[in-house]
Amino acid sequence: MSAAELFTQASYLAASVLFILGLRSLTKPDSARRGMQQAALGMLLAIVGTLTKHEIVDYKFIVAGLAIGSAIGYPLGMFVPMTAMPQRIAISHMFGALAATLVGIAEFYTLGNGVQVTHATMAALGFEVMFGALTITGSFMAFGKLQEFLPGVPVTFKGQNAVNALLFAVTLGLFVWLVYQPATPWAFYLMCVLGLFVGVSLVLPIGGADMPVVISLLNSYAGLASAATGFAINNEVLIIAGALDGASGFILSMVMSKAMNRSFGNILFGAFGKPVEKTAKTATGLSVKPISAEDAAIQLGYARSVIVVPGYGMAVAQAQHAVRDLADLIEKNGGEVKYAIHPVAGRMPGHMNVLLAEANIPYDKLKEMEEINGEFSQADVALVIGANDVVNPAARNDKSSPIYGMPILNVDQAKSIIVMKRSMNPGFAGIENELFYDDKTSMLFGDAKSSLEKLVAEVKANAAA
Amino acid sequence: MHGTSIIELYVFVLAGFVGFQIITKVPALLHTPLMSATNAISAISLVGSLVAAGSDQNRVATWLGFVAVTAATINVVGGFLITDRMLKMFRHGGKPGAPAGRPGASPPPPSTAGGRP
Numbered sequence: 266m267s268a269a270e271l272f273t274q275a276s277y278l279a280a281s282v283l284f285i286l287g288l289r290s291l292t293k294p295d296s297a298r299r300g301m302q303q304a305a306l307g308m309l310l311a312i313v314g315t316l317t318k319h320e321i322v323d324y325k326f327i328v329a330g331l332a333i334g335s336a337i338g339y340p341l342g343m344f345v346p347m348t349a350m351p352q353r354i355a356i357s358h359m360f361g362a363l364a365a366t367l368v369g370i371a372e373f374y375t376l377g378n379g380v381q382v383t384h385a386t387m388a389a390l391g392f393e394v395m396f397g398a399l400t401i402t403g404s405f406m407a408f409g410k411l412q413e414f415l416p417g418v419p420v421t422f423k424g425q426n427a428v429n430a431l432l433f434a435v436t437l438g439l440f441v442w443l444v445y446q447p448a449t450p451w452a453f454y455l456m457c458v459l460g461l462f463v464g465v466s467l468v469l470p471i472g473g474a475d476m477p478v479v480i481s482l483l484n485s486y487a488g489l490a491s492a493a494t495g496f497a498i499n500n501e502v503l504i505i506a507g508a509l510d511g512a513s514g515f516i517l518s519m520v521m522s523k524a525m526n527r528s529f530g531n532i533l534f535g536a537f538g539k540p541v542e543k544t545a546k547t548a549t550g551l552s553v554k555p556i557s558a559e560d561a562a563i564q565l566g567y568a569r570s571v572i573v574v575p576g577y578g579m580a581v582a583q584a585q586h587a588v589r590d591l592a593d594l595i596e597k598n599g600g601e602v603k604y605a606i607h608p609v610a611g612r613m614p615g616h617m618n619v620l621l622a623e624a625n626i627p628y629d630k631l632k633e634m635e636e637i638n639g640e641f642s643q644a645d646v647a648l649v650i651g652a653n654d655v656v657n658p659a660a661r662n663d664k665s666s667p668i669y670g671m672p673i674l675n676v677d678q679a680k681s682i683i684v685m686k687r688s689m690n691p692g693f694a695g696i697e698n699e700l701f702y703d704d705k706t707s708m709l710f711g712d713a714k715s716s717l718e719k720l721v722a723e724v725k726a727n728a729a730a
Numbered sequence: 731m732h733g734t735s736i737i738e739l740y741v742f743v744l745a746g747f748v749g750f751q752i753i754t755k756v757p758a759l760l761h762t763p764l765m766s767a768t769n770a771i772s773a774i775s776l777v778g779s780l781v782a783a784g785s786d787q788n789r790v791a792t793w794l795g796f797v798a799v800t801a802a803t804i805n806v807v808g809g810f811l812i813t814d815r816m817l818k819m820f821r822h823g824g825k826p827g828a829p830a831g832r833p834g835a836s837p838p839p840p841s842t843a844g845g846r847p
Contacts, residue, residue: 268830280774283806284771285748285752287757287767287771288749288752288753288764288767288771290750291760291763292752292755292756292757293760294757294760294817295822296822297760297817298814298817298818301763301767301810301813301814301817302814304767304770304771304810305770308771308806308810311777312776312777312780315777315781316780319846320784320785321780321781321785322784322785322786323784323785323786323792324784324794325798326783326784326792326793326796327780327783327784329796329798329800330783330798330800330803331797331799331803333800333803334800334801334802334803334804334806335803335807337800337804337808338803338804338807338809339807339808339811341804341807341808342808342810342815343811343812343815344809350762350766350816353765354762354765354769355768355802356767357805359771360773360801360802360804360805361769361773361775361801361802361805363801364773364775364776364778364801364802365778365798366773366793367779367795367797367798368775368778368794368798369795371732371782371791371795372782372791373789373797374788374790374791374794375782375787375790375791385735410775437791452776480765481765484768484769487769488768488772491772491795493774493780494775495738495742495778496735496738497783498778499734499738500807501738502774503775503777503778504741504745505741505745506771506772506775507772507818508741508742508743508745508746508749509745509748509749509753509768510768510772511746512749512750513749513753513754513764513765513768514765514768516753516754517761517764517765520758531741543767548743550809554843557736569807583830606758608758613765614758614762614764614765615759615762615765616758616762616763618758618759618760619762619763619816622816622819622820622821623819625821627821627822627823628820628822628823629822629823630774630823633759635755636831638814652769700743705760717829726773
């Protein structure tokens with residue numbers, strides 16, 4: 266091993282260690298930032314280590330790619346608002362998968378269009394390109410749905426599952442054929458194209474509320490494609506980083522689907538995908554109790570303990586700063602405010618935490634579901650901001666409901682409940698929420714942000730009076 | 731299947747185990763930064779893209795490599811920056827010294843997390 270080669274390998278080893286330590290630092294919020302900065306250093310080392318490789322003879326395209334990538338990446342890192350984090354992450358899965366796929370295609374082409382490819386390498390290349398291609402389009406579809414230039418509702422048509430199954434079977438068949446017979450370029454390129462279609466058809470029928478699972482799953486796929494790249498070009502640091510990413514995405518998908526009490530298969534081939542035929546319990550004969558901002562402010566002014574339950578509605582209205590203002594006032598009046606975060610609140614894992622942290626709310630007040638569910642019965646007011654399905658008691662007591670069995674926040678046990686909601690439209694799952702018809706519940710209609718601002722003004726005025 | 735493939739398989743499986751062990755301990759609080767962090771880390775595929783773009787094998791590989799370098803660099807730079815931006819927002823309570831102003835447009839952090847050569 267030459268000195269240069271030794272340096273490259275040492276930089277890869279250091280990068281692998283720093284990546285693992287970086288991820289480990291994420292187990293504690295206080296150490297996380299430093300750990301991830303070290304991981305970034307590891308990345309820098311690996312890049313420098315690669316640039317000194319003797320195979321690299323021409324730096325023109327490298328410099329151009331690094332420059333353009335940095336020019337696009339910098340604003341994506343610095344200026345994208347926290348509310349847009351789900352779509353930001355979705356599009357980055359696309360970039361990751363794109364890089365892996367293109368490297369795979371370049372490798373296949375360079376090795377005589379498959380002529381010099383061994384069976385083992387072909388297995389890696391095929392896996393890389395197949396998963397890469399479906400992640401590219403799948404992530405783009407997810408991005409489109411979250412950015413709302415594609416319909417967020419599930420897009421379904423007759424015989425969809427049959428078409429998907431056929432598409433998937435053919436793609437997989439081509440993969441198997443290629444491993445057996447690597448020197449078949451047409452099969453390779455056809456597999457790439459079909460992979461792209463698989464990605465589209467995979468995400469098309471999935472609705473907005475199921476996005477946390479989809480994003481996690483695509484995260485996992487992008488990681489696996491990277492790992493496969495490592496196998497194909499015999500690079501261990503790629504294998505390690507890809508395996509870490511794959512494991513992370515897989516674990517998050519598990520956490521998410523558990524929090525929705527549904528299986529992977531159920532989400533991907535969706536019960537929610539179809540319009541709900543049997544409306545579990547209809548709202549006929551029941552009426553909700555609207556409340557004015559003035560009355561709600563009085564209620565909150567006297568509350569000793571308040572639990573805020575944020576949901577996607579808070580993100581859409583960008584109301585996190587107004588939440589913080591209100592909480593400050595309640596705390597100034599001597600009350601206590603905590604936040605109950607359901608694992609699937611919002612459109613991606615942990616999104617609510619990031620938004621509330623952005624509004625300067627200390628993270629020790631952000632409570633996970635298991636931690637806070639016992640405390641609702643002592644809460645004077647539970648303030649639900651744009652959350653729906655995650656607080657629906659039907660999940661506990663209505664066996665005919667599509668969300669039956671899903672773990673929920675015990676908001677209905679609070680002494681009183683204020684629900685902020687734009688209108689009486691049911692949530693993404695299209696299910697009526699009996700919480701809204703509870704005697705203890707008052708509905709504060711309107712955009713979450715302007716409602717909160719009104720509340721802040723009222724609470725302030727009351728405190729001054 | 732020759733020797734290196736087997737060793738690579740070992741590396742993959744063991745790294746997967748390490749990942750599983752660590753990531754199950756990451757609290758739900760940090761799941762979004764976790765996702766952006768793993769995304770940034772797996773942009774290490776940049777290493778493969780660099781070789782494709784710079785080893786002057788053939789025109790196809792060079793161009794595909796160029797696009798791959800661009801895409802992977804977006805994730806390296808953007809991924810580490812956004813992870814850092816999120817993580818610095820998470821602060822512990824009981825420190826009343828926290829800035830009172832809204833951090834909506836927070837000042838840029840020291841660019842230690844750039845990851846760009």
